[in-house]
Amino acid sequence: MYLKSFSHQGIRNLASGKFELSPALNIVYGENGAGKSSLLEAICLLTSGRSFRTNKLDLVTNEEATQFIVFGQNEEQGRFGLNYQKKSKTKLIKIDGEKAKALSSLSRIYPTQVICPESYHLIDSGPSERRKYLDWCLFHVKHQYHSEWKQYSANLKQRNALLRRSSKPDLEQLEIWDKLLCDSANKVNQEREALLLQLEQTVLATIAQLNIEFCDSLTMRYYPGHSGDLAEKLRGNYQSDTDSGFTKFGPHKADIRLKVNGYLAKDYLSRGQKKILINALLLAQTNFLKTQTNKDSLFIIDDFSSELDQNNQRELLSMLIAQNNVQIILSCLQLDSLKWLEKGYNNAHMFHVKHGNVTPIKSSETY
């Protein structure tokens, strides 16, 4: 299954448009400021309900427009889309003529991976990016996980509300909420830990396929957001949790400890090496998903040539193309850097972007 066609209206500097996509490789090219990232962002909004550049949808909406609309079509769902209204801040999601409540119904259709300058947060930033990485897999692989996580979040919210009610801990009430929180935390931790063990094997296999020797010794370990027993940890911190009005320990603070040669990847690897590892981590997720659920993925790569050197670009793109389960949409400034692809850029669908206008171009005319 792949995204066959895509249409957009009211997105940043882009003029409205509709075009057909290739199930394999799609190349978006054009000068700086033409609108390439905006186009990729629009596709990402359709397939994940989110932008990879901002969480403020007002910024994505054309400055003179009151709304944006993105629509796509595939064989299974028919037409599906997202409409955002700037004034009321409402999002309307439609899948095959039916209204859907949550953005998650869009992201279930196409598991979407994005490689962009912000992807590097996965290694360099705090734990939340790594939790997202793990939860992304769980979301697509284990359907019950979404409700288990929602249950944990609801319990956490209640406990935090209780902490804020008074400057003295309400011991009786806290005990009740701790029990519920620990039960739901156990479920979340068990799912995450089990999945990470499996995922680590796929990551190592992908690293071997991509010949990333500096990552031979990579380990991925789950840290559940506390040491020792969670119930005890919570009990030992009643006063400090009440002072801050926030629960300090639990799966909402979990992390994946990524280590190479025994050191944290963020402290040990060079910037270039981190980029290569992140690509392998994302590619591994895609492979994992295929083996677990038979689902195909969409891979969005923004500003392809600036992110990796020529050799690594080739390794990554060749491997993505060889997957057969990945639809690729990449943007670049110039096509020269992709001339190593087979004649006609592997029959890619090509899109030239100029001053916000997207024009499909025959690949044979540009090669």
Ligand SMILES: Nc1ncnc2c1ncn2[C@@H]1O[C@H](COP(=O)(O)OP(=O)(O)OP(=O)(O)O)[C@@H](O)[C@H]1O
């Ligand atoms: N809400 C908006 N409304 C109208 N135009 C916008 C809006 N947000 C950004 N722009 C403009 O859209 C243009 C396209 O930006 P975009 O980042 O998509 O370009 P790009 O082709 O990816 O450029 P680069 O190669 O330099 O990364 C920019 O000139 C930007 O100022």
